[in-house]
Amino acid sequence: MPRIYLDQKEPIHFKFEQNQNDFLVDEIGVKWKGRGNFTILHVQKVEMTTWDMIAVFAEFLNINAEKIGYAGLKDKHATTTQYISIEARYEQELRKFKHKQIKILSSTRHSHSIRMGDLVGNRFAINLFEVTQIQAGQIEKLARKSEKLGLPNYFGYQRFGRDGDSVEQAKKMIEGDLHIEDAKLKKFLISIYQSILFNEWLEERVQMSRDENNKKFMLLEGELYRDIKNDKLFTPKQLQQKDFESHKVVPTGLLCGRGVYRSRGRAREIESKYDDGFLYDKGFRRDAIIFPKDIEMKYEPGFDKMRIVFTLPKGSYATIFLENIASKEFRAKKIKKQQGKR
Numbered sequence: 001m002p003r004i005y006l007d008q009k010e011p012i013h014f015k016f017e018q019n020q021n022d023f024l025v026d027e028i029g030v031k032w033k034g035r036g037n038f039t040i041l042h043v044q045k046v047e048m049t050t051w052d053m054i055a056v057f058a059e060f061l062n063i064n065a066e067k068i069g070y071a072g073l074k075d076k077h078a079t080t081t082q083y084i085s086i087e088a089r090y091e092q093e094l095r096k097f098k099h100k101q102i103k104i105l106s107s108t109r110h111s112h113s114i115r116m117g118d119l120v121g122n123r124f125a126i127n128l129f130e131v132t133q134i135q136a137g138q139i140e141k142l143a144r145k146s147e148k149l150g151l152p153n154y155f156g157y158q159r160f161g162r163d164g165d166s167v168e169q170a171k172k173m174i175e176g177d178l179h180i181e182d183a184k185l186k187k188f189l190i191s192i193y194q195s196i197l198f199n200e201w202l203e204e205r206v207q208m209s210r211d212e213n214n215k216k217f218m219l220l221e222g223e224l225y226r227d228i229k230n231d232k233l234f235t236p237k238q239l240q241q242k243d244f245e246s247h248k249v250v251p252t253g254l255l256c257g258r259g260v261y262r263s264r265g266r267a268r269e270i271e272s273k274y275d276d277g278f279l280y281d282k283g284f285r286r287d288a289i290i291f292p293k294d295i296e297m298k299y300e301p302g303f304d305k306m307r308i309v310f311t312l313p314k315g316s317y318a319t320i321f322l323e324n325i326a327s328k329e330f331r332a333k334k335i336k337k338q339q340g341k342r
Contacts, residue, residue, distance in 0.1 A: 002328070006206055008327050013130070017129070023078040024080070025078055025122050026124075030120060036110045036111035037112075038109065039094070039107055040083055040108045041083065042083055043084060044081045048076060049076045053084075056099055067087065069085035070116070071314075072116065091107075122314070126308055127305060129305055136299040146324055147292050147295055153202070153320070154202060156319045156323075157319065159195050166189065167196065170192040171193070171196075191281075197254075198253050198274070202288060217251070220270070222268055223251045224267070225251055235264060252286060290313055
């Protein structure tokens, strides 16, 4: 079943390609102290995964890749920037570093190694193609609407593998039909399973919002919210409609597992359908709705091309933002990859 969105309309047909020229991602890091025993490198990589980039640095310094810290994984088929951390004693050697797909943009110091999640968000710049002038106006209107009202924070196709093979593996493993020895693969497949359940839960909540709340995300009694400014979870005595609309709080959904808070009341009635109480891995809460920020758009009518630039909070997918605008689901095998310049 395709993902559904709050304001589903007739699909807008445009194309985009994940490549080094048309899909750019810049990581927005936390505030570094400027001193400490770790060097923070701001690096740019082109057409390679974060893992491959880290492996290059590890081989160059002759150290274990696990000693290199990073905040998040960035797309392979793109030009991306992100922050990594390496012990400061390697600074001298890093001055000699050269690689055709990796560039060190700047460096600073920090008190500890970067940990997963040590980022604020990501800024995307994406070129859309085959966009008519009328469609350009529609895209801008829908983008501005999502900036104000938010959009469902689904996991995108990148989470589930290019051909959905990871999804099938995860389901078979959870059902006991597939035994996995590799601990890292096992953990990865469990995260896939958690993500599937989250997306299914979110689809039900979006459908309820469409049916019962005039296409605006419907808050329920017992909701677990995240205070955006303080990054803390809480369950209030009253609905937080006013604070939600002013982007101060956001409702969260369950990534089931151990040691995670559950919602209550009516919110829990729906959540419980997507909660596997037997899952032994750690659980989490994930924002149900995200608010894109600082949206910029430029249309080139002679080329039927539109450049759209926007910022999303960490853990969110640019392709989901585009799906929300297009009112259709994108799949990995439909996204073209192109080397070189246009």
